[in-house]
Amino acid sequence: MAKAVLEGQYEQALRRLVDVLAVKVILNTDGAIETIRLLVSNSRDSKQVAKDVLSVLYAQYHLQIDVERVKVVRLDDPRDLTGPGRFGLLSITIQNQDLNAIVQVKLGHQGEELLATTEGISTKNNLYRLIAEATVEAVSDYFASTSFFHVDDIKIIELSGKELVIVSVGILSSSGEELLSGSSFSKGDLKESAARATLDALNRRLRIG
Numbered sequence: 284m285a286k287a288v289l290e291g292q293y294e295q296a297l298r299r300l301v302d303v304l305a306v307k308v309i310l311n312t313d314g315a316i317e318t319i320r321l322l323v324s325n326s327r328d329s330k331q332v333a334k335d336v337l338s339v340l341y342a343q344y345h346l347q348i349d350v351e352r353v354k355v356v357r358l359d360d361p362r363d364l365t366g367p368g369r370f371g372l373l374s375i376t377i378q379n380q381d382l383n384a385i386v387q388v389k390l391g392h393q394g395e396e397l398l399a400t401t402e403g404i405s406t407k408n409n410l411y412r413l414i415a416e417a418t419v420e421a422v423s424d425y426f427a428s429t430s431f432f433h434v435d436d437i438k439i440i441e442l443s444g445k446e447l448v449i450v451s452v453g454i455l456s457s458s459g460e461e462l463l464s465g466s467s468f469s470k471g472d473l474k475e476s477a478a479r480a481t482l483d484a485l486n487r488r489l490r491i492g
Contacts, residue, residue: 289314293308293319297336302324302332303322304323305427306322307319307427316340320354321353336353358489370397373391375475376388376389382405386413397421399420401416410474412477418482419432434451434452437450449466450466450481463488465481465485465486465487
């Protein structure tokens with residue numbers, strides 16, 4: 284069976300678990316499960332979710348995997364902003380082709396590198412949005428094969444004599460759409476601030492374990 288088809292079957296089975304918002308299964312070249320990533324609501328204990336994953340895989344596919352291969356991230360209470368495992372910015376690469384810009388954002392997360400690329404018209408304002416969208420796509424791809432988060436809006440304002448980038452990110456869940464906001468003061472590079480403001484919005488709600 285094709286690797287992508289098998290991954291899709293596992294993901295479909297695991298999405299039925301209570302409070303699982305998104306799931307991504309990664310197989311190695313031999314077709315064995317290498318990593319399972321899940322985004323779950325704050326109401327579920329991460330250890331219990333991991334146990335449920337193992338139970339489903341064994342019951343439906345007679346598979347036994349190490350629990351350490353199951354990575355659970357909780358959509359946490361917005362009042363609690365502490366915790367390990369945040370997504371961090373590593374680099375931004377921009378290539379200009381005629382009137383378009385190709386933007387690649389590289390993030391770091393627990394030793395992994397996450398890449399995402401966006402392309403669009405190379406105007407100044409749209410470039411910042413492309414960076415925010417690539418940042419969101421890198422985080423979204425970590426959890427699922429389809430987009431889970433989206434950039435709602437991005438603004439640059441002056442505050443206390445400094446430029447401040449504000450980004451609004453939408454997140455879809457079973458209870459509907461929720462808007463998250465993040466901001467970052469510019470230290471001379473608005474492009475970097477656009478990515479950091481986007482991560483500020485996302486990292487407020489994502490907790491490992």
